[in-house]
Amino acid sequence: MNETGxxxxxxxxxxxxxxxxxxxxxxxxxxxxxxPLLIFILVTFIAPIADMxxxxxxxxxxxxxxxxTVHVLRGWDPDANDLxxxxxxxxxxxxxxxxAEMKRHTRLGSRLNYEKSGMASLFRKSGRGVGKFxxxxxxxxxxxxxxxxxxxxxxxxxxxxxxxRAALPVTAGAWAALNDHFASQGKELKKRDLEDYLFAxxxxxxxxxxxxxxxxVKAIVAAQAATPFEPLDYQAAFADIxxxxxxxxxxxxxxxxxxSYTPGYFLNSADLQLTPAGIEARPENERIYITLFQxxxxxxxxxxxxxxxxxxxVAWLLANLPARSANVLLIxxxxxFWTSLLVRTSAWKVLLQQQGVINDILVWIGLIDNAGRLxxxxxxxxxxxxxxxxxxxxxxxxxxxxxxxxxxSFLRAxxxxxxxxxxxxxxxxxxxxxxxxGAGSILVFILAIGYYITPELVGGTQGVFISNRIxxxxxxxxxxxxxxxxxxxxxxAVLILYWAYDRIVGIDNVxxxx
Amino acid sequence: MSALPxxxxxxxxIWHYAFRVIxxxxxxxxxxxxxxxxxxxxxxxxxxxxxxxxLALSPEGxxxxxxxxxxxxxxxQQALWNSVxxxxxxxLLSVGFGTLAAIGLSQPHVPFRRAIMAILISPMIVPxxxxxxxxxxxxxxxxxxxxxxxxxLAHAALGIPFVIITVTATLVGFxxxxxxxxxxxxxxxxxxFFRVQMPLILPGVISGGLFAxxxxxxxxxxxxxxxxxxxxxxxxxxxxxxxxQISPTILAVATILVALSIVLLATLxxxxxxxxxxxxxxxx
Numbered sequence: 164m165n166e167t168g169x170x171x172x173x174x175x176x177x178x179x180x181x182x183x184x185x186x187x188x189x190x191x192x193x194x195x196x197x198x199p200l201l202i203f204i205l206v207t208f209i210a211p212i213a214d215m216x217x218x219x220x221x222x223x224x225x226x227x228x229x230x231x232t233v234h235v236l237r238g239w240d241p242d243a244n245d246l247x248x249x250x251x252x253x254x255x256x257x258x259x260x261x262x263a264e265m266k267r268h269t270r271l272g273s274r275l276n277y278e279k280s281g282m283a284s285l286f287r288k289s290g291r292g293v294g295k296f297x298x299x300x301x302x303x304x305x306x307x308x309x310x311x312x313x314x315x316x317x318x319x320x321x322x323x324x325x326x327x328r329a330a331l332p333v334t335a336g337a338w339a340a341l342n343d344h345f346a347s348q349g350k351e352l353k354k355r356d357l358e359d360y361l362f363a364x365x366x367x368x369x370x371x372x373x374x375x376x377x378x379x380v381k382a383i384v385a386a387q388a389a390t391p392f393e394p395l396d397y398q399a400a401f402a403d404i405x406x407x408x409x410x411x412x413x414x415x416x417x418x419x420x421x422x423s424y425t426p427g428y429f430l431n432s433a434d435l436q437l438t439p440a441g442i443e444a445r446p447e448n449e450r451i452y453i454t455l456f457q458x459x460x461x462x463x464x465x466x467x468x469x470x471x472x473x474x475x476x477v478a479w480l481l482a483n484l485p486a487r488s489a490n491v492l493l494i495x496x497x498x499x500f501w502t503s504l505l506v507r508t509s510a511w512k513v514l515l516q517q518q519g520v521i522n523d524i525l526v527w528i529g530l531i532d533n534a535g536r537l538x539x540x541x542x543x544x545x546x547x548x549x550x551x552x553x554x555x556x557x558x559x560x561x562x563x564x565x566x567x568x569x570x571x572s573f574l575r576a577x578x579x580x581x582x583x584x585x586x587x588x589x590x591x592x593x594x595x596x597x598x599x600x601g602a603g604s605i606l607v608f609i610l611a612i613g614y615y616i617t618p619e620l621v622g623g624t625q626g627v628f629i630s631n632r633i634x635x636x637x638x639x640x641x642x643x644x645x646x647x648x649x650x651x652x653x654x655x656a657v658l659i660l661y662w663a664y665d666r667i668v669g670i671d672n673v674x675x676x677x
Numbered sequence: 678m679s680a681l682p683x684x685x686x687x688x689x690x691i692w693h694y695a696f697r698v699i700x701x702x703x704x705x706x707x708x709x710x711x712x713x714x715x716x717x718x719x720x721x722x723x724x725x726x727x728x729x730x731x732l733a734l735s736p737e738g739x740x741x742x743x744x745x746x747x748x749x750x751x752x753x754q755q756a757l758w759n760s761v762x763x764x765x766x767x768x769l770l771s772v773g774f775g776t777l778a779a780i781g782l783s784q785p786h787v788p789f790r791r792a793i794m795a796i797l798i799s800p801m802i803v804p805x806x807x808x809x810x811x812x813x814x815x816x817x818x819x820x821x822x823x824x825x826x827x828x829x830l831a832h833a834a835l836g837i838p839f840v841i842i843t844v845t846a847t848l849v850g851f852x853x854x855x856x857x858x859x860x861x862x863x864x865x866x867x868x869x870f871f872r873v874q875m876p877l878i879l880p881g882v883i884s885g886g887l888f889a890x891x892x893x894x895x896x897x898x899x900x901x902x903x904x905x906x907x908x909x910x911x912x913x914x915x916x917x918x919x920x921x922q923i924s925p926t927i928l929a930v931a932t933i934l935v936a937l938s939i940v941l942l943a944t945l946x947x948x949x950x951x952x953x954x955x956x957x958x959x960x961x
Contacts, residue, residue, distance in 0.1 A: 189786050196781025197793060200774040200837065207834040208800050211811030218814055473703050480700045494942070495704045501938040502711055503895045505915040506931040510710035512919060513717060513725045513928070520713060520726050555707060584689065613804020615898050620919050630806035637810055637902065647814070650807045661802045665795070 212654070219647035222425040225417065228271040229258035231336070233421040241415045241439055251414070252397035253367060256293055257337055260360035263290040265344050277642060278427060278436065279416045285407050292404035297395055298359035301366045304392055309379055315352040318361070321377050330375045331368040337361060366392055415439035428648035452632075452649070459629045462547060463611040467558075469551040470607045471600060474558035478599070481559075482566035493563075500556035508617050511549040515540040515621065541623025549621050554610055558603035565599030598667070605664045609657055629653055711935055718743055718928035725925060743929035753926065756914035763825070763900075763910060764893040767832035771889040774833075775840030776882050780874075782841070783848040794841075801838035805898040808835070813902040823905030831903045832896060836889030843888065847881025847952065880952035884945050891941060 169177040226233055231254035239247045262268040272286030311317045318338060322328055328335040338361065345352050369384045370391065401408035419439050420427065427437045434450040436443050444450070477496070481489045499507065514520050522536045531537065539545055569592065577587035615630040622631070629649060636646035681693050721740040722728050730738030747753050778797065782790065800808065812831050813822060821827035851874070859869040875882075897912035904913070911930065918927045 186786060189784065190788050193781045193784035193787045196784075197778045197787070200778035200797065201793060203770075203774050204797060204800070204834060204837060207812075207830045208808065209796065211808070211813075211815035212803065213811075214815040214818070215807070215811035473706070476696065476700050477703050480696075492704065495708050497942055498938065499707050499711060501891065501942045503912065503931070503934045503938065505895070505897060505912045505919070506714070506934050507710065509915065509919055509927050509931050510714050513714060514710055516725060518724075518726055520717075523726055552706065552710060584692070609802060609804075613806055615804075615806045616916065620916070630804060633806050633810060634902075637813060643814065646810055650810050653804060654807050657802065657804055657807075661799075 215647045215650055215654075217647075218644055219428050219651045220424045220426065221644070222420060222427070223423050224271055224274050225421050226423055228262050228267050229255065229417075231255075231333075232258050232417065236414065236418045236421060239414070239418065241411070241418055244411055246398070246409060246411055247414050249398060252401055252408075255401065256296065256298075256397050257333070257360055257364055259286075259289050260293045260358065261337060261340050261344075263293060264341065264358075273641070275416060275420060277431065277645065278420060279413070281407060282413070282416070285405055285413070289401070289404050289408075292401075293360070294358070296359065296363075296397075296400050298363040300393060300395070301362040302359050304386075305362050305365065305383060308382055308386060311379065312362075313354055313357065315354065315357060317379065318357065321379060324377065327375050327377050327380065330373045331365070331380070334361065334364040334368050337364045363395070370394075412439070428644040429652075431645055432648045432652055452629075455627075455629050455632055456652075458543075459612060462543060462550075462626070462628070463608050465547050466550045466554060466611045467604050467608045469547065470555050470558040471604060473551065474555055474562055474603065475596075475600070478559050478562035478566050481563050482569070483571060496556050496559050499552070500560075504553065504616060507553050508549060508620050511545070511552065511617075511621055512540065515545050515548065540621050541626070543622075543626040545621040545623070546618050546626035549617050550611060550614060553617060554607045557606050557610060561602040561606065562596065562599040565602070566596055569595045601667050602664070605660055605667070609660050609664070612660075613653060613657060714928050714931050715935065718925070718932040720925060720928075723925055725928075743924075743926045746924065746926040747929045747933075750926070752909075753911075753914060753930070756909050756911045759908055760894055760911040763828055763832060763908065764890050766829045767836055767893040768886050768890040770829065770833035771836035771840050772882060772886045775837050775885060775889075776844050776878075779841050779844035779848060783845055783851070797841050798838045800835050805835075805896075809899045809902040812899060816903055822903060823907070825908060828900055828904045828908045831899050832893035833889075835896060835899065836892045839888035839892060840882075840885035843885035844878060844881045847878045851877060880948040884948050887941055887945060891938075 169179060172178045172181040174181075232251060235251040235254045236247060239251065259268055262271065268286045268290040269283070272283040275282035275286070306313050319342075322331075322335055322338050341356070341361070342352070345356070365380075365383065366387075369380065370387055372384055372388065373380065375381060375384070398409070407413050416439065419437060425437070430437050430442060431445075432452050434445050434453050436445050481492055481496075484492065512519075516522070517536045517538065517540075519540075521539065522531075525531045526533055526536065539548070573591050573595075574587050577591040578584070582590065612628075613630055614628060615634060618626055618628045619631050619634070622628070630653070633646045633649050633653070636642045636649070681690060685693070716731070717725065717727070719739045719741065720728065720731065721738055721742065728738055732738075781787065782794065787793070808831075812827075816822040816827045816831070821830065855873055855877075856869050859873045860866075864872065894910075895912055897910070897916050900908060900910050900913055901916070904910070911934075915927050915930060918924065
């Protein structure tokens with residue numbers, strides 16, 4: 164054996180490599196045990212959160228619903244304060260006709276209504292209105308030339324050819340969109356589904372001639388070369404539906420929100436608005452979110468403070484009593500901790516009502532008269548009282564576990580050196596209990612800031628949190644983008660606190676039930 | 678603190694007793710709201726407060742009518758059934774995945790341990806409304822929204838942090854030489870796991886499971902969004918009842934749930950003592 168060579172293990176490989184391999188195998192085995200859960204959490208929990216983050220900026224609806232209009236508007240200069248060119252109105256006619264066929268125009272209307280009021284009704288009206296345009300002149304003219312055009316089979320045959328599709332881009336696009344829609348619904352195209360807008364599109368494609376071989380289309384081109392069809396004034400037709408269509412501001416709004424991603428929802432969460440002219444404050448009566456965020460923070464702080472005030476003496480008592488009595492008293496803390504949240508909230512609802520137990524007792528002992536019953540529910544007071552009760556165990560338990568480690572002899576030593584009770588507490592005991600206060604406060608604050616159920620039930624209108632607004636936007640107003648943006652902001656706040664908690668306490672040191 | 682020294686001044690005496698009174702009041706604040714609904718649930722009237730008959734303790738003031746309501750109403754029975762079918766399945770998933778991962782995490786060498794831990798604990802930290810919103814968006818995309826399995830998966834995710842925390846805490850006190858001894862005596866890893874490791878960490882697994890169970894059983898925000906009318910659970914039914922102020926049947930349900938939490942608390946306490954005994958830490 165070479166004296167200076169590497170140390171070998173039993174099978175002859177160098178010990179260093181052998182150990183490294185063993186370590187690798189061990190790491191791999193540990194990872195293998197963790198991976199099922201990691202995948203599970205990634206799919207059931209992290210992916211939903213990522214989806215929410217994505218939705219807070221996603222804005223494909225404009226692009227998807229009126230793609231042709233968006234395309235034309237790209238070349239339009241909004242600062243000239245003119246209306247967009249006639250092509251924009253033609254594109255809009257096709258887009259809205261197709262969107263109305265797929266019943267998607269009202270959704271776009273509601274989306275744009277978040278940014279400019281009146282858009283929802285404008286799109287609703289237009290969805291109905293485009294069917295009444297005078298585009299039937301084209302339908303009649305073309306069908307008079309060859310009745311075969313009224314049969315979907317003819318259309319399918321004509322647009323089966325790639326060259327024709329390239330020569331008639333507008334019509335081909337509309338035809339393809341219509342076909343896709345029917346295919347996705349599992350329905351078959353009938354004669355009456357060939358509406359005027361398809362013929363109008365065919366007119367737009369062929370009016371200046373088109374290099375096609377198809378005899379049917381050639382005939383249409385030839386006929387128009389002889390006597391052009393009477394052109395339809397699309398702008399005037401849209402103005403007939405609603406005067407708003409000749410307002411440049413409406414077009415500017417569409418152009419501003421045509422992008423696939425928008426900061427609009429986040430600006431909305433901060434009471435701002437993305438207008439064609441830049442970022443502006445929202446109108447006075449729509450500014451609610453800053454106030455709501457402030458209120459959420461203020462009330463969470465109040466709840467945290469009340470928890471410290473009520474939790475500190477109790478934790479002190481528990482930590483300084485003999486273990487046997489402390490364990491009995493701990494039940495008073497653990498029972499609320501284990502009791503259903505709904506039970507505790509209903510208890511407070513029962514207690515705090517104007518005809519409830521607390522008011523009854525106060526009237527009975529004569530502290531207030533029957534007419535002067537206190538209003539303690541459906542306002543901020545109700546939320547703060549009920550949530551302090553619900554979150555108090557989360558303050559007491561970490562405080563208790565820190566205080567248990569502070570030796571009582573420190574206090575006795577301080578006093579024997581001449582400190583008064585107060586000095587001994589404030590200068591010796593309190594500083595050592597600060598980590599417990601920190602841990603409990605962050606925990607309570609994190610839990611309070613995102614609470615939904617209790618504020619919803621006892622908060623009325625003045626005592627609600629940002630989370631109640633998120634729920635409102637998901638289930639009532641259906642403004643999911645705004646809900647996602649508000650949720651993202653709240654999530655960011657919580658994650659910062661979580662990080663702080665991890666630095667101060669460590670995630671591994673989270674203890675449950677004492 | 679526990680005993681007042683004989684040389685204490687009058688001021689110290691007053692403070693000593695005043696402090697105890699203050700603590701007593703705080704304990705009263707903690708426990709009274711829960712206890713007060715128990716007598717109220719036996720109210721003979723449809724009121725949320727004590728009637729004069731009840732205060733006089735006359736038998737006419739009390740009745741079991743709200744309990745009869747609970748056991749005869751279809752809505753409540755359906756809600757109870759939903760809760761009873763969702764929570765155990767979610768618990769099973771959390772405990773299964775969670776225990777395996779906790780064992781993995783307690784190995785001496787785990788790559789990215791901190792990051793993995795942060796991800797696994799996050800369902801407990803992220804506010805429920807945000808989890809609910811995200812799950813609503815994502816589960817609608819993949820067709821799980823409004824289904825039994827959607828709610829079960831969501832609840833399992835929420836219960837996992839509790840399993841991870843309790844089981845890793847038990848594993849901290851686990852003596853690794855025991856598995857080596859078992860291997861030395863000829864046991865394969867599976868036998869070692871079931872015959873040596875499992876019995877020792879079982880109290881942790883069970884208490885983690887109880888936490889996961891109560892998380893699912895008591896959960897309302899996520900089920901409100903991820904579930905549909907077919908998955909209406911007990912807390913959901915209570916939530917609707919409280920919001921619309923319908924009937925004091927809620928108080929009867931609440932009383933039953935308080936009884937359930939007392940049972941759970943007692944079980945946990947027994948498990949904790951057993952765990953301490955097994956690890957040779959006698960209760961102080």
